[in-house]
Amino acid sequence: xxxxxxxxxxxxxxxxxxxxxxxxxxxxxxxxxxxxxxxxxxxxxxxxxxxxxxxxxxxxxxxxxxxxxxxxxxxxxxxxxxxxxxxxxxxxxxxxxxxxxxxxxxxxxxxxxxxxxxxxxxxxxxxxxxxxxxxxxxxxxxxxxxxxxxxxxxxxxxxx
Amino acid sequence: xxxxxxxxxxxxxxxxxxxxxxxxxxxxxxxxxxxxxxxxxxxxxxxxxxxxxxxxxxxxxxxxxxxxxxxxxxxxxxxxxxxxxxxxxxxxxxxxxxxxxxxxxxxxxxxxxxxxxxxxxxxxxxxxxxxxxxxxxxxxxxxxxxxxxxxxxxxxxxxxxxxxxxxxxxxxxxxxxxxxxxxxxxxxxxxxxxxxxxxxxxxxxxxxxxxxxxxxxxxxxxxxxxxxxxxxxxxxxxxxxxxxxxxxxxxxxxxxxxxxxxxxxxxxxxxxxxxxxxxxxxxxxxxxxxxxxxxxxxxxxxxxxxxxxxxxxxxxxxxxxxxxxxxxxxxxxxxxxxxxxxxxxxxxxxxxxxxxxxxxxxxxxxxxxxxxxxxxxxxxxxxxxxxxxxxxxxxxxxxxxxxxxxxxxxxxxxxxxxxxxxxxxxxxxxxxxxxxxxxxxxxxxxxxxxxxxxxxxxxxxxxxxxxxxxxxxxxxxxxxxxxxxxxxxxxxxxxxxxxxxxxxxxxxxxxxxxxxxxxxxxxxxxxxxxxxxxxxxxxxxxxxxxxxxxxxxxxxxxxxxxxxxxxxxxxxxxxxxxxxxxxxxxxxxxxxxxxxxxxxxxxxxxxxxxxxxxxxxxxxxxxxxxxxxxxxxxxxxxxxxxxxxxxxxxxxxxxxxxxxxxxxxxxxxx
Numbered sequence: 001x002x003x004x005x006x007x008x009x010x011x012x013x014x015x016x017x018x019x020x021x022x023x024x025x026x027x028x029x030x031x032x033x034x035x036x037x038x039x040x041x042x043x044x045x046x047x048x049x050x051x052x053x054x055x056x057x058x059x060x061x062x063x064x065x066x067x068x069x070x071x072x073x074x075x076x077x078x079x080x081x082x083x084x085x086x087x088x089x090x091x092x093x094x095x096x097x098x099x100x101x102x103x104x105x106x107x108x109x110x111x112x113x114x115x116x117x118x119x120x121x122x123x124x125x126x127x128x129x130x131x132x133x134x135x136x137x138x139x140x141x142x143x144x145x146x147x148x149x150x151x152x153x154x155x156x157x158x159x160x
Numbered sequence: 161x162x163x164x165x166x167x168x169x170x171x172x173x174x175x176x177x178x179x180x181x182x183x184x185x186x187x188x189x190x191x192x193x194x195x196x197x198x199x200x201x202x203x204x205x206x207x208x209x210x211x212x213x214x215x216x217x218x219x220x221x222x223x224x225x226x227x228x229x230x231x232x233x234x235x236x237x238x239x240x241x242x243x244x245x246x247x248x249x250x251x252x253x254x255x256x257x258x259x260x261x262x263x264x265x266x267x268x269x270x271x272x273x274x275x276x277x278x279x280x281x282x283x284x285x286x287x288x289x290x291x292x293x294x295x296x297x298x299x300x301x302x303x304x305x306x307x308x309x310x311x312x313x314x315x316x317x318x319x320x321x322x323x324x325x326x327x328x329x330x331x332x333x334x335x336x337x338x339x340x341x342x343x344x345x346x347x348x349x350x351x352x353x354x355x356x357x358x359x360x361x362x363x364x365x366x367x368x369x370x371x372x373x374x375x376x377x378x379x380x381x382x383x384x385x386x387x388x389x390x391x392x393x394x395x396x397x398x399x400x401x402x403x404x405x406x407x408x409x410x411x412x413x414x415x416x417x418x419x420x421x422x423x424x425x426x427x428x429x430x431x432x433x434x435x436x437x438x439x440x441x442x443x444x445x446x447x448x449x450x451x452x453x454x455x456x457x458x459x460x461x462x463x464x465x466x467x468x469x470x471x472x473x474x475x476x477x478x479x480x481x482x483x484x485x486x487x488x489x490x491x492x493x494x495x496x497x498x499x500x501x502x503x504x505x506x507x508x509x510x511x512x513x514x515x516x517x518x519x520x521x522x523x524x525x526x527x528x529x530x531x532x533x534x535x536x537x538x539x540x541x542x543x544x545x546x547x548x549x550x551x552x553x554x555x556x557x558x559x560x561x562x563x564x565x566x567x568x569x570x571x572x573x574x575x576x577x578x579x580x581x582x583x584x585x586x587x588x589x590x591x592x593x594x595x596x597x598x599x600x601x602x603x604x605x606x607x608x609x610x611x612x613x614x615x616x617x618x619x620x621x622x623x624x625x626x627x628x629x630x631x632x633x634x635x636x637x638x639x640x641x642x643x644x645x646x647x648x649x650x651x652x653x654x655x656x657x658x659x660x661x662x663x664x665x666x667x668x669x670x671x672x673x674x675x676x677x678x679x680x681x682x683x684x685x686x687x688x689x690x691x692x693x694x695x696x697x698x699x700x701x702x703x704x705x706x707x708x709x710x711x712x713x714x715x716x717x718x719x720x721x722x723x724x725x726x727x728x729x730x731x732x733x734x735x736x737x738x739x740x741x742x743x744x745x746x747x748x749x750x751x752x753x754x755x756x757x758x759x760x761x762x763x764x765x766x767x768x769x770x771x772x773x774x775x776x777x778x779x780x781x782x783x784x785x786x787x788x789x790x791x792x793x794x795x796x797x798x799x800x801x802x803x804x805x806x807x808x809x810x811x812x813x814x815x816x817x818x819x820x821x822x823x824x825x826x827x828x829x830x
Contacts, residue, residue, distance in 0.1 A: 110527065
């Protein structure tokens with residue numbers, strides 16, 4: 001009875017603590033996220049190998065960051081700013097390929113693989129060999145216990 | 161014009177090629193008909209291959225160290241002014257030489273396999289040697305032809321351009337590439353044994369047990385190589401990060417993910433006799449992915465800071481990759497089904513169930529990264545339009561997968577095999593859950609508002625608690641003696657736990673350092689100051705330094721905290737002798753609680769533009785990564801099982817029921 005109470009108490013405590021954490025996160029407004037930085041991370045630096053303009057120390061990237069800042073100040077939307085760079089540099093500039101057109105495949109391939117994997121996992125469970133579960137007889141159980149005790153004794157002896 | 165070194169080097173490559181072909185021939189013949197080939201012949205062939213690789217590397221070193229510019233490789237990668245350390249490391253800092261190192265490592269692994277093959281009755285072993293002979297022959301063939309570093313220039317230059325500047329600046333070039341190759345190349349051994357087992361139509365766990373060490377060695381080195389590589393790129397590339405999801409970085413990560421899946425699934429086969437066919441798939445895939453990575457790095461199909469120059473070896477590597485894929489999977493398709501294990505999990509709520517989930521997640525992770533890496537190549541080939549797949553895509557995919565993996569990691573190691581009742585699970589996990597909840601609440605109350613950080617910290621605390629509870633619960637009393645006994649006795653399990661804790665630390669640091677990073681770009685005239693992350697930073701002066709191989713110009717940026725100078729950063733621009741391009745080098749101050757990072761964006765003696773970063777707790781990332789590798793080493797340090805001390809393998813028929821495994825097999829892994 002007592003262990004049961006402890007168990008329930010623990011469960012309540014776990015849920016309570018998680019509730020505190022979640023409420024704390026929800027209530028607090030994470031607010032003021034850096035919109036320019038988020039946009040810059042999606043744009044590829046044209047003169048570097050594979051980093052965004054947010055990260056690149058190159059002059060071109062600095063100029064592009066200035067353009068992003070100006071356009072944000074001018075009240076353009078994210079999509080307008082992205083489109084602006086896309087029209088100037090082509091699809092190549094987008095590090096975050098859109099889920100449409102030629103890059104749609106890129107999005108459904110992982111999703112397809114996930115579904116396939118889950119199906120395989122579940123089927124693996126279902127397809128297991130049916131047939132009577134082998135239950136050990138009392139005699140067999142006793143033999144297992146004896147072998148186990150002998151092995152344990154041996155280990156104890158070795159490590160002593 | 162000294163032609164001894166190149167001639168000797170090329171002759172050594174031909175010797176290696178001959179030895180490898182001989183090994184393939186004798187190995188396969190011995191597998192088919194054990195009496196027909198003596199072990200001495202196999203040994204001779206292996207020694208020829210190994211000797212060839214050693215001699216080729218020696219000849220390359222001699223050519224580099226004696227400034228022998230009549231050798232093509234030296235003329236392309238060396239300069240008279242290159243310091244000794246970077247002269248030695250240039251032996252693998254360009255294409256031809258890196259393949260010589262590859263061959264050296266591969267023949268080394270081949271020699272260790274030979275040591276386990278006590279006589280030619282060991283058909284699994286001789287077949288594996290045959291496969292290794294073929295793979296060796298491919299690389300020696302490549303070296304002796306299109307990638308030959310020993311071509312003789314009729315009109316040798318007086319001096320060369322020196323190594324790639326990024327590879328001539330940091331001590332890591334002496335550690336990262338060799339470690340990475342130990343990892344990449346090591347996966348050839350499990351592949352060879354798997355192929356041999358398929359050729360023999362012999363399932364069972366014999367090939368798994370015999371390749372466990374090679375596989376763990378490879379995984380440990382690849383882990384270490386990836387961590388050192390990340391640290392290196394953080395230190396030198398100057399964009400303030402350590403992982404750019406660059407194609408070449410991905411090419412090393414993908415095999416790591418699949419190999420990690422294999423380490424876990426091989427445990428399931430050893431313990432529960434399941435996943436036999438799946439293990440073959442993973443091993444073939446891991447090897448094929450290492451070849452794919454080699455192809456991507458060396459063919460010029462991707463643009464990357466890490467890629468080697470464009471060369472003629474691309475098509476050869478592509479053909480080899482296709483041969484490996486076609487050969488491996490055809491053999492598997494013909495033979496694998498018959499060897500598929502009959503055992504199925506009784507319940508998915510069990511250790512094997514969680515390990516299956518782990519395999520699903522890791523292979524999915526690898527597939528996503530592979531898709532994102534290759535997609536631009538295929539898209540350009542199909543539509544002719546260039547497009548990019550970068551960090552936002554990879555992060556969006558990797559973050560949920562990583563969280564799922566972390567959750568599996570918190571449950572799996574503490575779940576019993578076969579079937580876990582809710583009562584047992586609750587009993588084993590309740591303390592972990594309680595402390596994880598407490599950690600989450602504490603972190604939120606302390607003012608952290610990033611859900612990612614809160615979740616990672618909670619999971620980390622849960623995993624750590626679960627591990628400690630497991631240790632205390634399984635250690636016999638008295639604990640003072642019992643705990644070391646368990647840690648020393650069950651090295652596979654506790655090595656795995658150490659690797660898990662290392663990964664958890666890595667996850668926490670990635671979340672924390674990116675959520676609480678401070679970034680700024682400032683432009684300062686000489687003598688001016690600015691505020692950054694609580695520091696007052698001043699552009700003090702510039703200096704010029706001449707070294708034999710380079711001229712560097714730096715800016716002295718003084719960091720003051722409360723009037724006290726805490727650090728003078730000297731980010732610099734290097735111009736190497738005989739090269740025109742300038743290479744920036746950031747200044748990094750690493751600390752226990754935070755890293756400061758300064759990179760030059762624009763440089764003038766009177767005015768500089770700086771990219772400034774402050775990352776909390778960044779140094780712990782490398783600690784976490786090294787803990788992972790240490791976990792691999794701990795698992796390896798255990799008693800040697802299988803292989804060398806076993807007589808010729810048991811003549812078990814294909815599809816051997818795992819119920820008839822020896823007790824040793826059942827206890828071999830955790």
